[in-house]
Amino acid sequence: MADKVKSKAFPTAFKLAAIKRLEAGEAVLPLARKLGVSRKVLHDWRKAWKLHGPAGLNRKRGPKPGPRKLRPLAEPAAKSGSGELAQARAKIAELERKIGQQALDIDFFHKALRALEAADRQGSIAPASRKSSKP
Structure with a gap:
């Protein structure tokens, strides 16, 4: 059986500091290496922060409860x-x-x-x- 890799939980302050560094113009790859996270994680944090603010950084993973919202074909x-x-x-x-x-x-x-x-x-x-x- 394949071993599941547990994702490390980071504090909101850590995530906000990383996002501020990204917004200041620091490159994603070197920052990800310094912080010990993947580039995708940094991109996900920045996206969640832009969409939901600081509360978006503490959202649980996976599908959210309730009906799915589908985008219309043509708005x-x-x-x-x-x-x-x-x-x-x-x-x-x-x-x-x-x-x-x-x-x-x-x-x-x-x-x-x-x-x-x-x-x-x-x-x-x-x-x-x-x-x-x-x-």
Whole structure:
């Protein structure tokens, strides 16, 4: 069995000090090495701090309870001109998804047809004229 690596819990003051150093312009990799954390951890701390403030640095890991909030495909815009643009982009995205699905369907049917033709050449499929339910 693989050993699970426990993540070390850092105090909020430590995280805030690291974020201040990042905001002051210190490079991520050297700072991460000095502090003994990964670059990803520093980026996560900075992101959590920007989104939720100091309280974001103490959030528990993993999925949060409650229903998930899904982002809409196209956000409605306040202006009519940009609203039309958003509608056009949404329509384009929808059509591109349909085209992709049709391409997958076509590939599937081409492969099925090739398999049937190969089976027919090998003689494992009887021609339709020979098949009959009458004796």
